[in-house]
Amino acid sequence: xxFRVGMGFDVHRLVExxxxxxxxxxxxxxxxxxGHSDADVAIHALCDALLGAAALRDIGYHFPDSDxxxxxxxxxxxxxxxxRLLDEKGYRLGNCDITICAEQPKxxxxxxxxQQELSACMDCAPGQVSIKATTTERLGYTGRGEGIxxxxxxxxxxxxxxxx
Ligand code: MG
Numbered sequence: 001x002x003f004r005v006g007m008g009f010d011v012h013r014l015v016e017x018x019x020x021x022x023x024x025x026x027x028x029x030x031x032x033x034x035g036h037s038d039a040d041v042a043i044h045a046l047c048d049a050l051l052g053a054a055a056l057r058d059i060g061y062h063f064p065d066s067d068x069x070x071x072x073x074x075x076x077x078x079x080x081x082x083x084r085l086l087d088e089k090g091y092r093l094g095n096c097d098i099t100i101c102a103e104q105p106k107x108x109x110x111x112x113x114x115q116q117e118l119s120a121c122m123d124c125a126p127g128q129v130s131i132k133a134t135t136t137e138r139l140g141y142t143g144r145g146e147g148i149x150x151x152x153x154x155x156x157x158x159x160x161x162x163x164x
Contacts, residue, residue, distance in 0.1 A: 001157050003094065008048025008059075008152040012039040014145060022100060022107065022148070023114025023131055024076045024121065029105045033148060036065035040075035041150045042098050042131070046118070047075075047082045049096060049154035054086050079121045086156060093122055094155035097130040101142045101149040107133035 018032025021040040033039035047059045056062075062085070063070045063078055070078075086092070096118075100107050111131045119126040136143040 003155060003157050004053045004055075004091070006049045006052030006054070006154050006156070008045040008050075008052060008154075009150070010041045010044040010048065010059075011141075011147050011149045012041045012044075013147045020105075021075065022110065023098070024079075024117030025110050025113045027105060027107075027110055031145075037063070037070055037073045037078065038075050041148050042100050042114070042152070043075035043079050043118070045150035045152035046096060046098055046154065047079055049152035050082050050086060050093070050156065053154050053156040054089055054091055056085055056089070076117065076121050079118070083122050090159050091156040092159050093124050093128055094157045095128045095130070096122075096152060096154040097132070098150060098152040099132045099134060101134055101136055101151075103135050103138060103143050103145050 012033035012035050014031045015034045016031050018034055020027045020029040020032040021038045023042040024040065033041055044059055051058055114131050115126045115129050118129045141147050142149050
């Protein structure tokens, strides 16, 4: 069995008049993330970590924001598509770990629901999906509440004794 690791990072701007989607969960909040899709920054970072682990380019390559097909799209569909790409290359998820950086709202109460959503999209056990939340101590754009950032790391493995 071969193991491969990938990392992902994403940022979206927080604005009024948008729903806030994080980790596939709709969080009630006065602002939401701006983007061509639902702007789920946690899923986008995760997709880039998975694609990176498989050397399959990045989320913008597969789902360009100039393509009207992806306007307002539920990012869970993007994650499912990324998992299909990995499956076609003979990979499966080992585990993943996401860190969400946000001053507000409180993320921690929503983490179990995110774990359920993401593991359902990736057809894996909730224990293979770790989600963590942090503030940046009011520093920088996340600290000022201008946006939310997310980092992700994913470990993938070959399904059998297939070469990479
Ligand atoms: Mg994004």
